[in-house]
Amino acid sequence: MYQGDEPEELEKLVHADARKARLKYLLVPIIIYSLILVVPAPFAFEYGFPYRSDVPTILFIVGVLLFFVAAWWDFGAKKVLNESVRIGVKITNDDISYMEKQGFSLMMMYFGIASLFIATAFAVFYI
Amino acid sequence: MEEVKEVESKEFTGNSVMSIKNLSVNFKVAEGTVNALDRVSLDLAYGETIGIVGESGSGKSTFANAMIALLPENAVISGDIVFEGERLPYLSNVGRKEKKRDVKILDAKLRAIRWKEISMIFQGAMNSFNPAYTIGKQLKQVFQIHTDFDLDQINKKMKEVVIKAGLNPSVLASYPHELSGGMKQRAVIALALALNPKMVIADEPTTGLDVVVQAKLISTLKKLRASGDLKSLVIISHDLGVVSQLADRVAVLYAGRLMEIGSVMDIYLNSRNPYTLALLENYPSMRKARERVLGIPGTPPDLLNPPKGCRFAERCKFADSICTQVDPPVVQISPGHFSACHFADKVNVKTAEKKYSATNDILSSHSSGGLPLIKTVDLTKFFGLRSSAAGSIFVQAGKKSVAHAVEKLNIEIKEGEIYAIVGESGSGKTTVGRLLLKSIEPTAGKLFFNIGEDNVLELSNKTLSNEKIREFRSMSQLIMQDPYDSLNPKMSVFDTVAEPIEALKLEKDPSRIEAMVSQSLESAGLSPASNYIFRFPHELSGGERQRVGVARALSVPSVKFLLADEPISMMDISLRAHFLNNILELRQNRKLSIVYITHDMASARYVSDRMLIMYLGMPVEEGETESVITNPLHPYTKALIQAVPEPNPTWKPERTGIIGEIGSIVNVPKGCRFYDRCIFRKDICKDEAPPKREESGHWYLCHFSQSELIVNSPEEMERDVTGIKTPQGSSINVSGR
Ligand SMILES: Nc1ncnc2c1ncn2[C@@H]1O[C@H](COP(=O)(O)OP(=O)(O)OP(=O)(O)O)[C@@H](O)[C@H]1O
Ligand code: SF4
Ligand code: SF4
Ligand SMILES: [Mg+2]
Numbered sequence: 001m002y003q004g005d006e007p008e009e010l011e012k013l014v015h016a017d018a019r020k021a022r023l024k025y026l027l028v029p030i031i032i033y034s035l036i037l038v039v040p041a042p043f044a045f046e047y048g049f050p051y052r053s054d055v056p057t058i059l060f061i062v063g064v065l066l067f068f069v070a071a072w073w074d075f076g077a078k079k080v081l082n083e084s085v086r087i088g089v090k091i092t093n094d095d096i097s098y099m100e101k102q103g104f105s106l107m108m109m110y111f112g113i114a115s116l117f118i119a120t121a122f123a124v125f126y127i
Numbered sequence: 128m129e130e131v132k133e134v135e136s137k138e139f140t141g142n143s144v145m146s147i148k149n150l151s152v153n154f155k156v157a158e159g160t161v162n163a164l165d166r167v168s169l170d171l172a173y174g175e176t177i178g179i180v181g182e183s184g185s186g187k188s189t190f191a192n193a194m195i196a197l198l199p200e201n202a203v204i205s206g207d208i209v210f211e212g213e214r215l216p217y218l219s220n221v222g223r224k225e226k227k228r229d230v231k232i233l234d235a236k237l238r239a240i241r242w243k244e245i246s247m248i249f250q251g252a253m254n255s256f257n258p259a260y261t262i263g264k265q266l267k268q269v270f271q272i273h274t275d276f277d278l279d280q281i282n283k284k285m286k287e288v289v290i291k292a293g294l295n296p297s298v299l300a301s302y303p304h305e306l307s308g309g310m311k312q313r314a315v316i317a318l319a320l321a322l323n324p325k326m327v328i329a330d331e332p333t334t335g336l337d338v339v340v341q342a343k344l345i346s347t348l349k350k351l352r353a354s355g356d357l358k359s360l361v362i363i364s365h366d367l368g369v370v371s372q373l374a375d376r377v378a379v380l381y382a383g384r385l386m387e388i389g390s391v392m393d394i395y396l397n398s399r400n401p402y403t404l405a406l407l408e409n410y411p412s413m414r415k416a417r418e419r420v421l422g423i424p425g426t427p428p429d430l431l432n433p434p435k436g437c438r439f440a441e442r443c444k445f446a447d448s449i450c451t452q453v454d455p456p457v458v459q460i461s462p463g464h465f466s467a468c469h470f471a472d473k474v475n476v477k478t479a480e481k482k483y484s485a486t487n488d489i490l491s492s493h494s495s496g497g498l499p500l501i502k503t504v505d506l507t508k509f510f511g512l513r514s515s516a517a518g519s520i521f522v523q524a525g526k527k528s529v530a531h532a533v534e535k536l537n538i539e540i541k542e543g544e545i546y547a548i549v550g551e552s553g554s555g556k557t558t559v560g561r562l563l564l565k566s567i568e569p570t571a572g573k574l575f576f577n578i579g580e581d582n583v584l585e586l587s588n589k590t591l592s593n594e595k596i597r598e599f600r601s602m603s604q605l606i607m608q609d610p611y612d613s614l615n616p617k618m619s620v621f622d623t624v625a626e627p628i629e630a631l632k633l634e635k636d637p638s639r640i641e642a643m644v645s646q647s648l649e650s651a652g653l654s655p656a657s658n659y660i661f662r663f664p665h666e667l668s669g670g671e672r673q674r675v676g677v678a679r680a681l682s683v684p685s686v687k688f689l690l691a692d693e694p695i696s697m698m699d700i701s702l703r704a705h706f707l708n709n710i711l712e713l714r715q716n717r718k719l720s721i722v723y724i725t726h727d728m729a730s731a732r733y734v735s736d737r738m739l740i741m742y743l744g745m746p747v748e749e750g751e752t753e754s755v756i757t758n759p760l761h762p763y764t765k766a767l768i769q770a771v772p773e774p775n776p777t778w779k780p781e782r783t784g785i786i787g788e789i790g791s792i793v794n795v796p797k798g799c800r801f802y803d804r805c806i807f808r809k810d811i812c813k814d815e816a817p818p819k820r821e822e823s824g825h826w827y828l829c830h831f832s833q834s835e836l837i838v839n840s841p842e843e844m845e846r847d848v849t850g851i852k853t854p855q856g857s858s859i860n861v862s863g864r
Contacts, residue, residue, distance in 0.1 A: 017523060061630035076517030083518070085304065087510045088553075089793045093358070101520045103824040 025075065025106060029066055029113045036062065037120070056121035063117030070110030077103050130495070134572035140863045143170045144326050144359045145194065145245075147749070150206035151196065152189050152383075158523040161430045163189040164207070165383045176352060178374030178391070180367055180406070183699045185381040186426055187363045188250055191330045194361065197246050197787065211325070212244070243273055246319040250363075253311035256303035262314050263299030269321045284321070292317035293347040308552070309340035319353070320658055333369050337551040342770040342783045345372050353801040365699050367410050367467050368772025371395050376463070379403045382427050382438040389464030391776045397805070399458075400466040401445045404479040410774045411729040413756070420703030420733070437469070444482045445470050448481040482739055497542030498577060500688060500720045501563060506536040506572035506587070508558050520704050530559040530792045531744045536572070538739060538749070542687070545719040546711065547735035547752065549725060549767065553789045555744040556724045560692050563722060564603055576688075578602060601631050604680035606691040614664040614672055621660045624648060624679045633683060643682055650716070652709055670702045675801070677709060681717075689713075692724045707734050728771045732756050740764045743800045746790050750825020760820075760827040762805050762836065799830070807836045 036058055044051035077099050084091055152164040155236075163184045171177055179187050187565060192198050194208060196215050208215040218653075249255070257265060263285060271282045286296045292313040303311060312332060317328050332348075333341040349359040349372070351538075370377060377394040379387045379402060387400035405423045425442040428434050432439065440450040449469055458471035466475060512518045512528035516568055524526050525852050534690050540546045557847045561567045562574065565586050574587040576599055584595055604627065607613030624644045634640050645656035651674045654658045664672055678753050680689055691710070695703040707730060713719055725731050731738055731752065738755050740748040748761040759765045766785035774780070786804040796802040799812040809830070817830045 013150065015520040017513065018524075021519040024516050025520070075520070076515070077521050080512060080515070080517050080521045083515075084512055084522075085530070087512065087528075088791055089512055089528050089530065090305070090791075095523060095526065098523045102520050104668075 006018060022106065026109055026113065032060075032062065033113070051118075052124060054118075056125040059117050059121035059124070061122065063114045066110060066114035066117060070107045070114065075103055075106050077082065086098075142173050144173050144211060146207075146209045146537055147194070148207040148209075150190075150193060150208060151204070152186075152193055153203045153303075154199075155201045155203060156431075159431050160203075162192070162433050163430060165433070167380070167383075167385050168383070169378060169388070171359050171361065173325075173359060174355075175376065175464060176357075176362060176374050178370035179361065179363045179380060179381035180365065180370050180377060182423075183365060184382075185429075187380055188330055189363075189383075190380065191247065191328050191361065191363055193248050196335050197247070240559040241848075242770065243322050244324055245326045245328065246322065246324040246333050247481075248315055248319050248327065250330040250334070252266050252315045253308060253335075255312070258303050260305070261302055264301065266314075266318060266321060269318060270580070273322055277429040278353040288317045288320045289314075291341075291351060297302055302530075303458060308336050309344060309788055311690050312336060312340075312344060316348075316351075323356075324358070326361070327357055328361040332362065332364070333365065333462045334366070334590045337789075338728070338770040339551055339766060339783055339785055340788060341369070343770070345369060345772075346783075348373055366772065367395075367774040368412070368778075371774050371776045372772065372778065373612070379406070381435065383430060384438055385467060386439065387464075387466045387468075389460070389466075389779075393461065393464040395774060395776055397460075397464075398466075399460050399464070399474055400468050400481075400701065401474050402439045402617070403466075404474065404476065405442075405444070407774055408479065409704055411700065411703060411727070411733065412773055413729050413732065413768065413771045414773065419708070422701035426670070426701075430845045436827070437467075444479075452795045465840050497544060497718075497720075500542050500544075500577050501540040501722075502575040502577075503536050503538050503562075504575075505572040506533065506559075506562060506574055508533040508562055508567065509570045509571050518820060527555070527794050531795050532792055533562065533667060534744045536562075536746055538746070540688075540722065542577075542720055543714060545714055545721045545723055545735045545736065547723045547725060547731035547738040548741060549728060549738055549742035551726055551767075551789050552744070553792065554741040555792065556741055557692055558744075559741070560605075560690050560722065560724050563688075564605060564690055564727065567598065576602075579687075579861065597631065597852045601633065601683050601685045603690070604683065604686050606680045606689060607676045610815060613676055616664050618663075619660070619751040620648070620662050620664075620675055620678075623675055624682045624824075627679065627683050631683060644678075646684075647678045650681055650713070651675070652705075652712075653678060668850055669698065670705050673698065673702060673706050674709065675842045677706075677713075681713070686717075687720060688717050689721045690724070691721060693726070694723075695725070695730055698856075703730065710734055713848075728756070728768055740767065743790060743795055745800045745828065747801065747829075748825070748827040754823060754825050758823045760822055760825070761801075761829055762807050763801050763850075764827070799828075806838050807831065 031078055036055065040049055040055055043049035081091065082097070147167065148171045149166045149168055150164055151162070151844070153160040153168055154163055167186075167190065169177070179190060181187055189198070189202075193204065196208075198204065210625055216753040236538065237614055256262070266285050266288070267281055270276055270284060276284065285299060289296050289299060294310060294313050294317065298306060298310060298314065303314075307860045308315065316332070319329070329348075330425065331343055336344065348357065348360075349360075352360065352373070360373070362370060362373050368601075370474065374391050376389065377391050378385055379394065379400065381402050386402045387394060387398060395407065398407065409420050411420065423442050428438055428441065434451065435453045436452050437443070437446070440446045443450065447469065449727075453469070455467045455469045457465050457467045459465050460471065466474075510530040510532055512522045513525075529846060536559060538546070543722055548559055550556050558567070560826075562569055565574075568589070569587050572587065573585060576584045576586050578584055578598055584599060584704055586592065586599060618626075623639070624647060625640050628640055628643060629636055634643065641660075646659065648654070648656035648659055653671065653674050659671070659675075661668070664675075667675065676694075680686065698706065701809075710721060710723070711734060714721060721734075724736055735752045738752045740755070740761060747765050748755060748759070755764065759768055763785070766783055770783050770785075784806060786806060790803050791798070796813070798814045799805070799808070799817045802808050802812050805812065811830055817828050819826050819828055820832065822833060
């Protein structure tokens, strides 16, 4: 570490780190998803909250919002770029295309989750 | 200045590229007229380099801008500027109401002269590249506008000038932000050389660069002069050392007047003018060692109301009553050497030395038997791109993304000690400062601070209570960097100085706060404090602003530790002298410990008791200041010392003893950090980290003892001179890795 090189074993750790970080990004919408599904349930049973009509509406709206978020948000890529200028890490075209790839895959995952929201909305509504 | 004009125009008839006669420039401002230049005459011969020196505000830039007719609209000009036998067009028309069409024609004429015939390197030009375009594109534009070359010719020409300026052609593809300061300045020089002009005007071309980079740039400029690529050159600088290296003749300006002009030898070795001698006497040179430098007392006159008689009279040690009444005559000392002074026959190096020697006590070396105030153990700071979730996703696995800003720093700073940290920009000095002030947390290692009575805080401990942190903060302060930028223009002196007191909530009672502010203003040398307390920055001179910065750091009475990060880099000689003496006094009177961060060896030698040399985040040498300076052990220290300019034309900086420019802290060499730039390197240095060695009472970090440090081969030595054949990692490597 002190010699300034990042040894090869570190490479694996770095990959594991990236996986963990990706999970962090995905966790937020998944938690929202479960909250929307779970929190109203007791109210539906106890106080007759119109679960079947209202929860799908909420799910649908949040799902659409999520599509927009995924499409517009850069997932912090810009911040990383700024930071690299500050630290003095040179960014090559290769790095940029890697960032784009990573950004794209995160976006697709968000799209997936957003679709899950909407699919669930329909499922709850019709079933 | 009549006499100068006559004699000079005789001397240079027929072969002067530019001849300036009785040039005066007045700026019309709301308060009246600023007399920025007063009847200045000067001839520039073909192939000649003339240096223009003077303190800030002496009119140097105004002079340069006048030479290419680029003065702002509020300027009123009189006198003549003749370029290649033709008067610069606009001067003859001053005062007349011009028709739009005339103005247009004039403008077109002038544009043709600028660039093609005369090109200008503006003060601070390296920061004015358009960040959105590559260097190549910006250079191409010059050719496209001013020549009718086709694309192939342009590309060939571009490569040519870039190589001439000491750069690798690959910089053409890079954006300004990818280049270091030195490389940008070289790109500016390439721009200036692009159209092969007859005359180049360079306004402060090396100001703001590190000493090593500056020394290399000077040797490039010298080479360009020798090869004839630079024909006639006007070089403007407040740094007498830089000018002495390049100029054939030197003109000294003060408050808009020409004080002395002569060959470089005349001016530097045989000056006959009190102002020139004062400048030379106060130059922070390495050779002066620890002789006290007092600066030139007072400040330059207000050019809105220039004083009668000699403009230097108020500050001149030779002044007599005649000086404040009658304009000094221009006296010819020898052919080509003129001095504007009533006593030019009596003033010389010897009499000046006598005048100044009354004050020339040698600073005693401060032996600090004090307790350690600050101690670091393997203090390390890395900045990593991967430290955030976004970073670990977006940064490629194999990418080196950790900046080794500071590594394994072990220092001890004693009470009442001034400790200098020296290195080029990029060596990690500022990060050390931020660590010591606890404005960032270390990645590893320990930092201790003695808050008194042997109560030692471990600042690197993350569980330190807020109360303790506050206690530390009330004992440590930062002196802000540069007096022009650091003060908020909307805050009065009182508000600025009281800020730390209020931030630390040390006092609520306004009258007590006022007393504290007054006291710190006075201990920073601003007395009576009541004169300053309600002023705003624009109502203060540069020196006063600097003192306000110091007062701010002192306003908290419990302060024990001051950090000054590059405090004098923007100051001219008088300001620096004041500031450095102020620091010395403070240490004396208040027993403060001061960490002085700088790239300037001469000032570090002047103030500090011990010094640490850093390179790429690594401490490489440490010891008593005198011992390090007189007997540098590490190759980097040797080079740094060699690069400090001397105000003496006989000084030869061709060999800087160092290769290329500072590398990157992200991609550090595996073995010795200095490997890429060392002229003594051997194979072992590449992979093995060097050990600490002790010699002559202090340590350095290297595989070899002094007798083993031998330059490998002449070619190795050559590389340091050309600046082009730099090794991997430094100046070639700009367009990605
Ligand atoms: N456009 C302007 N309007 C009014 N005054 C001006 C203008 N430009 C310059 N001055 C004044 O003219 C004087 C000379 O300024 P100039 O910029 O030529 O100094 P300088 O010797 O280049 O200083 P420095 O070393 O700080 O660059 C200063 O007093 C300055 O305030
Ligand atoms: S004329 Fe008088 S005030 Fe001016 S430089 Fe000479 S001695 Fe000093
Ligand atoms: S260890 Fe080698 S490369 Fe490093 S300073 Fe010493 S000689 Fe130069
Ligand atoms: Mg200037």
